[in-house]
Amino acid sequence: MKLNKEQWSWVFYDWANSGYGIIVTTAVLPIYFKTVAEGSGVTAANATAYWGYANSLGTLLVAILAPFLGALADYQGFKKRLLTGFATVGMVMTLGLALVPAAQWQWLLVIYILSVLGYSGGNLFYDSFLTDVSDDQQMDRISSTGYGFGYLGGVIAFLLFMVLQFTHGFGRLSSLAVARWGFALAAIWWIIFFIPILRNVHQRHSLSVTRAPLRQSWQRVWATVRHLRQHQQLAWFLVAYFCYIDGVDTIFTMATSIGLDIGIDSTTLILVLLVVQLVAFPFSIFYGWLANKTSTRTGILIAIIVYLLICADALFLRSTTDFWVLAVLVGTSQGGIQALSRSYFGRLVPKERSSEFFGFYNILGKFSAVLGPVLVGIVTQMTGQSRIGAASLSILFVIGLVIFWLIPKMTADHAE
The missing domain is CATH 1.20.1250.20 (MFS general substrate transporter like domains)
Structure with a gap:
């Protein structure tokens, strides 16, 4: 296209x-x-x-x-x-x-x-x-x-x-x-x-301008x-989105602290950030192609599963090499999950009221990475291991995955 x-x-x-x-x-x-x-x-x-x-x-x-x-x-x-x-x-x-x-x-x-x-x-x-x-x-x-x-x-x-x-x-x-x-x-x-x-x-x-x-x-x-119950599919998607995007944003915001914990210097961390951005460029576009070949829903589910793998991989995070592998994995799906979430939501909203509904979408985006850092902090303090704290984010991805998977069953109609 x-x-x-x-x-x-x-x-x-x-x-x-x-x-x-x-x-x-x-x-x-x-x-x-x-x-x-x-x-x-x-x-x-x-x-x-x-x-x-x-x-x-x-x-x-x-x-x-x-x-x-x-x-x-x-x-x-x-x-x-x-x-x-x-x-x-x-x-x-x-x-x-x-x-x-x-x-x-x-x-x-x-x-x-x-x-x-x-x-x-x-x-x-x-x-x-x-x-x-x-x-x-x-x-x-x-x-x-x-x-x-x-x-x-x-x-x-x-x-x-x-x-x-x-x-x-x-x-x-x-x-x-x-x-x-x-x-x-x-x-x-x-x-x-x-x-x-x-x-x-x-x-x-648009809507006609009023006085x-x-x-x-x-x-x-x-x-x-x-009257949110009139938009059940949209409401359930926002709940799922809040859970999994909280995990996505937390991994990004906590990555520097976790990297420092395993002895990575600040110069390397900046280089890692640039590499993640470079990897995210082609993979974001790839997710658009994937959604076109399969469905938006399938693309989001795959991206959530990738993040579950990232959480599992965090358990083995002990060296700079391990951190690089984790960073590249994040780059493969970070842009894709955000892009497809935006387009999935864009198809659900009434077009003439898209900005209003994207306002609610924006709220959840802004308040994401609220539960995640708390979860990472608590688990890290309990175990003394930040890598275990990072792995605990899998809870958010599992909840988001389950809700998103069940949306077609919980609502009368759904978008693919």
Whole structure:
């Protein structure tokens, strides 16, 4: 299947903000913030705590607002405006990170929280545009291509950042100058590749605009919550999705700590992160092909089973080689399970209300990796082995697998 201009423009928004995801959120800003905060007299423990609070607050704000913002975006002409507005906030605030004086670590956190709002809010509307740029038959391939190119774009942006670092002799990753270059690069990358979706992607499914769209949006959200039993298949899928995506996100977020526990240095961990992203690029697209040859449901089931194998393999995690094997396995299915979950959900929702329903999807995505880290922490403390803690995530994948497997039996009709 060949993608048209509008579909490629949609795909490249994932490419556009991928620089933010890997440079700002994952690799650079956490180190930069601890450097400037501790340089201003903040203890290491407090710096870590403040960073955690900032991430939690940004996530919480987006999660609370997601259904309402989604419902508002369903009105004709609102989705593009809201995407543009939130993306602009994200891009401007990301650039702003490079301009904050080193001593003003409090402002750095404030600007970062605003950038999270822009990034996460923009992704809500980006996801819901999937129903506008594709029909049900195309959805798997387009969603998978989006995730695949998002991973590839993140790797290229990060490698470009590393080239700038070494060719200009800025020194170590913790250097303030290097970090500011990274923030500027992530913002510029986002701005450039945002242009295609701004120009070429259009809202095709919508509700007629009312005289009071804000009030009507709130009323629609509460009505959906009260009548959720009318969407049984969708509701059960969200329950299954919450369980297995919690496991997926926990493996990603806890990987660094587990790697450090078995003696892997930080440079190797960054290299592992890049390799996972590179592996995820072709395998995300492969899952789209697989779903087209079999079914979306089959693709998701296979991906969950792969993650169960990852949890089992974690029991034997003792060396750097073992960690590399585990990382490659994660890369084979991380993008695929996310992409097919998005397209599966996209086929279930009423197209003219896709943004509202993707708001609920967004909530579960934001609150994922809540149960997982707690489970890993408890089991690790009880056993003294982080690899056993990681293996305990199999509980979440089993629950998600069983619920997802039973959805056709629990509902009258189902999507394949």
